[in-house]
Amino acid sequence: MTAGSGQVYVVTGGCGFLGSHLVRMLLEHEKNISEIRVFDLHLDESLRTLSNDRVRVRLISGDISRLADVQEALHGSHLVIHTASLVDVWGRVPASKITEVNVTGTENVLQACKEEGVQYLVYTSSMEVVGPNIHGDHFYRGNEDTEYRIYHKEPYPLSKAKAEKLVLEANGIKIKGGKMLYTCSLRPTGIYGEGHELMKQFHRQGLRTGRCVFRALSPAIEHGRVYVGNVAWMHLLAARQLQIHPSTLGGQVYFCYDSSPYKSYEDFNMEFLSACGFKIIGSRPLVPYFLLYLLALLNVLLQWVLHGFITYAPILNPYTLAVASTTFTVQTDKAEKHFGYQPLYAWEEAKMRTITWVKSLEVSGKDLKDVGEKSNYCCS
Numbered sequence: 001m002t003a004g005s006g007q008v009y010v011v012t013g014g015c016g017f018l019g020s021h022l023v024r025m026l027l028e029h030e031k032n033i034s035e036i037r038v039f040d041l042h043l044d045e046s047l048r049t050l051s052n053d054r055v056r057v058r059l060i061s062g063d064i065s066r067l068a069d070v071q072e073a074l075h076g077s078h079l080v081i082h083t084a085s086l087v088d089v090w091g092r093v094p095a096s097k098i099t100e101v102n103v104t105g106t107e108n109v110l111q112a113c114k115e116e117g118v119q120y121l122v123y124t125s126s127m128e129v130v131g132p133n134i135h136g137d138h139f140y141r142g143n144e145d146t147e148y149r150i151y152h153k154e155p156y157p158l159s160k161a162k163a164e165k166l167v168l169e170a171n172g173i174k175i176k177g178g179k180m181l182y183t184c185s186l187r188p189t190g191i192y193g194e195g196h197e198l199m200k201q202f203h204r205q206g207l208r209t210g211r212c213v214f215r216a217l218s219p220a221i222e223h224g225r226v227y228v229g230n231v232a233w234m235h236l237l238a239a240r241q242l243q244i245h246p247s248t249l250g251g252q253v254y255f256c257y258d259s260s261p262y263k264s265y266e267d268f269n270m271e272f273l274s275a276c277g278f279k280i281i282g283s284r285p286l287v288p289y290f291l292l293y294l295l296a297l298l299n300v301l302l303q304w305v306l307h308g309f310i311t312y313a314p315i316l317n318p319y320t321l322a323v324a325s326t327t328f329t330v331q332t333d334k335a336e337k338h339f340g341y342q343p344l345y346a347w348e349e350a351k352m353r354t355i356t357w358v359k360s361l362e363v364s365g366k367d368l369k370d371v372g373e374k375s376n377y378c379c380s
């Protein structure tokens with residue numbers, strides 16, 4: 001196929017952690033495209049070099065919360081994968097900004113699909129549109145139909161739930177040219193893999209404590225995690241099958257997970273950090289929950305006091321503590337049944353790829369220098 005004869009895909013948030021993996025996945029595995037438009041507020045110029053003789057990777061700088069930007073990016077495109085979002089549960093940005101990007105931004109994508117005649121939209125939602133809630137209700141091996149007491153008051157999960165609702169309600173609306181818009185929503189659990197910013201933070205934090213991780217969470221609490229490559233793969237398959245079987249996938253939600261083991265958040269991270277000599281201290285939480293909660297409240301107070309001077313947004317706050325302390329794992333075959341989803345990467349390969357990346361954080365030495373460690377350490 002010569003360049004130009006295939007379809008044009010738009011990936012909003014395409015320079016992000018998931019987005020950049022998705023762009024590479026499309027380049028490698030999607031043969032029906034001739035252009036990938038990477039729409040993002042913060043461009044990663046390295047993606048531009050990925051263009052080849054079959055597919056052009058076109059970087060488009062724009063703000064998802066500005067309709068004109070979105071309309072321009074979607075003009076003449078065939079399908080949108082909408083991953084752009086402010087992922088913040090730490091109070092880094094105001095709630096209004098999270099709503100503006102995650103909800104208004106999604107409204108803009110839908111409006112642009114309608115006005116530009118773009119027929120297919122795959123939305124990157126999140127497990128958080130379901131839970132866990134802050135009441136400690138566990139969601140154990142649940143699926144898309146599992147009853148659950150959904151309760152949101154934090155800006156991020158609220159915004160993702162509102163955006164997902166808009167996307168699903170838009171399925172079947174008439175768009176320019178008399179055609180119909182088909183939408184579906186994918187709900188990844190906690191994504192990990194090469195480029196995960198939070199893992200970088202845990203790595204840096206562990207270096208500061210002599211490669212010791214002090215257990216704060218019960219090992220009995222399981223948190224679903226999914227490898228970023230498999231999330232990208234699922235998006236590719238959903239985009240492909242939404243065009244072939246729109247009545248099956250249209251208006252549907254799908255949890256996104258793989259064969260990554262069900263473990264506590266800390267124990268799962270240790271699957272990678274232990275390869276760099278990190279040790280977890282304690283078989284049970286080293287501090288009682290009430291003390292951790294008091295520390296979380298102290299962080300909220302400090303964030304409030306320091307607001308306007310510096311952005312103080314530590315990992316620990318009452319919300320992240322509640323989420324981390326509540327089991328949330330999924331087990332479902334809906335995506336497999338509807339569009340043949342099977343993880344592209346087995347656990348061992350996902351683990352090896354992630355360990356290789358974590359080790360590269362050591363080799364770069366930047367993190368070590370930040371914490372005064374000798375940079376001649378090399379992982380086992």
Ligand SMILES: NC(=O)c1ccc[n+]([C@@H]2O[C@H](COP(=O)([O-])OP(=O)(O)OC[C@H]3O[C@@H](n4cnc5c(N)ncnc54)[C@H](O)[C@@H]3O)[C@@H](O)[C@H]2O)c1
Nearest residue numbers: 013015016017018040041063064083084085126188190191
């Ligand atoms: N990271 C996870 O564990 C996880 C889990 C489930 C779902 N998700 C969802 O996956 C998607 C990608 O998340 P991620 O972890 O890759 O986050 P990320 O922050 O790495 O990527 C988000 C991208 O959106 C872009 N963006 C932000 N505001 C924008 C704006 N106003 N206009 C245009 N682009 C803008 C950012 O520049 C970034 O490149 C999000 O929708 C998130 O809700 C993430």
Ligand SMILES: CC(C)CCC[C@@H](C)[C@H]1CC[C@H]2[C@@H]3[C@H](O)C=C4C[C@@H](O)CC[C@]4(C)[C@H]3CC[C@]12C
Nearest residue numbers: 087089126128190216265315316320321323324
């Ligand atoms: C008390 C601290 C030690 C807790 C440390 C872990 C905590 C920061 C982790 C635990 C669970 C994580 C969330 C979970 O993986 C799912 C999501 C949904 C996704 O859409 C955005 C990220 C988010 C909220 C993770 C953020 C980090 C959390 C809370």
